[in-house]
Amino acid sequence: MLNNPVKPYPHKILEILPQTETEWTFRVANDLPIQHGQFMQISLPKVGEAPFSISGFGDGYVDFTIRKVGKVTNELFNLKKGDFIFLRGCYGNGWPVEQFEGKNVVIVAGGTGVSPVKSLIHMFYENSDYAKEIYLILGFKNSRSILFADELAEWKAAKHFHAVYTLDNEEREGWNKGLVTDFLKTVPFDSFGGNYACIVVGPPVMMKFTGLGLLATGVSEDKIWMSFERKMSCAIGKCGHCRIDETYVCLDGPVFNYTVAKKLVD
Numbered sequence: 001m002l003n004n005p006v007k008p009y010p011h012k013i014l015e016i017l018p019q020t021e022t023e024w025t026f027r028v029a030n031d032l033p034i035q036h037g038q039f040m041q042i043s044l045p046k047v048g049e050a051p052f053s054i055s056g057f058g059d060g061y062v063d064f065t066i067r068k069v070g071k072v073t074n075e076l077f078n079l080k081k082g083d084f085i086f087l088r089g090c091y092g093n094g095w096p097v098e099q100f101e102g103k104n105v106v107i108v109a110g111g112t113g114v115s116p117v118k119s120l121i122h123m124f125y126e127n128s129d130y131a132k133e134i135y136l137i138l139g140f141k142n143s144r145s146i147l148f149a150d151e152l153a154e155w156k157a158a159k160h161f162h163a164v165y166t167l168d169n170e171e172r173e174g175w176n177k178g179l180v181t182d183f184l185k186t187v188p189f190d191s192f193g194g195n196y197a198c199i200v201v202g203p204p205v206m207m208k209f210t211g212l213g214l215l216a217t218g219v220s221e222d223k224i225w226m227s228f229e230r231k232m233s234c235a236i237g238k239c240g241h242c243r244i245d246e247t248y249v250c251l252d253g254p255v256f257n258y259t260v261a262k263k264l265v266d
């Protein structure tokens with residue numbers, strides 16, 4: 001149990017599930033309550049600390065899907081099942097799940113942006129009555145960067161899901177070719193009678209153009225939710241690293257309604 005919010009505690013790696021060459025899911029022992037869309041700080045002694053979204057959770061475990069990009073993540077990729085990492089958190093507001101109840105939910109995510117929304121998609125998958133229809137538009141650079149292949153197939157087969165999967169610039173059977181923004185027009189917004197919500201997660205440029213694309217199809221700002229990965233240090237509102245004007249991404253986010261998010265998009 002993590003009883004001090006700023007103190008990292010050791011947690012055992014239960015499983016390492018490679019997704020791609022440079023993105024692995026680390027399943028770590030956990031007994032803390034978690035909300036969809038939250039993140040934790042992972043640290044390794046004498047190496048450093050970084051924030052990572054929770055890509056899944058269940059009885060006794062939490063998943064992080066991590067891209068190997070630098071100091072901390074390089075060391076994480078040297079670890080194996082049974083080793084310990086240090087965690088503090090959970091942090092952040094998470095997705096406003098109650099806002100999605102009974103609605104058509106449109107989820108547009110790209111690359112590692114699928115991680116922060118994966119547990120929420122899984123909740124919709126398992127609870128077909130919670131929302132109405134789920135529209136997924138998920139994009140990856142190419143076939144070597146596809147994450148969560150097994151889950152993607154399950155979601156696509158679900159009756160209440162409408163899944164469009166796309167690769168930026170590669171032809172592949174069962175996949176579209178193009179950017180996620182190319183497929184926003186496939187969503188039948190006109191048939192929703194205003195009863196819908198949109199979720200957007202991905203690299204900053206993708207979030208910017210997806211937000212603009214949704215507005216261009218007539219979606220109103222207050223129906224769009226975005227999650228941000230902003231440089232963080234303390235994650236508890238003390239250091240100011242994540243601050244943009246009066247907004248602390250670590251405390252007020254990482255999930256924001258577009259009415260606020262539009263001021264945070266670079």
Ligand SMILES: Cc1cc2nc3c(=O)[nH]c(=O)nc-3n(C[C@H](O)[C@H](O)[C@H](O)COP(=O)(O)OP(=O)(O)OC[C@H]3O[C@@H](n4cnc5c(N)ncnc54)[C@H](O)[C@@H]3O)c2cc1C
Nearest residue numbers: 039050051052053065066067069070071072073115229230
């Ligand atoms: C809320 C939140 C959620 C996040 N969720 C995830 C997640 O689920 N999965 C995930 O993989 N990441 C996630 N991130 C991003 C992750 O925290 C960063 O990638 C983190 O910096 C990695 O730490 P590192 O020490 O390995 O990399 P660092 O060493 O800090 O490197 C980070 C970046 O800097 C670049 N860099 C490193 N060294 C140099 C150098 N000498 N010169 C120039 N550039 C350099 C690297 O290429 C890399 O792009 C999240 C971030 C936030 C804020």
Ligand code: FES
Nearest residue numbers: 233235239240250
């Ligand atoms: S990360 Fe320190 S204030 Fe947000």
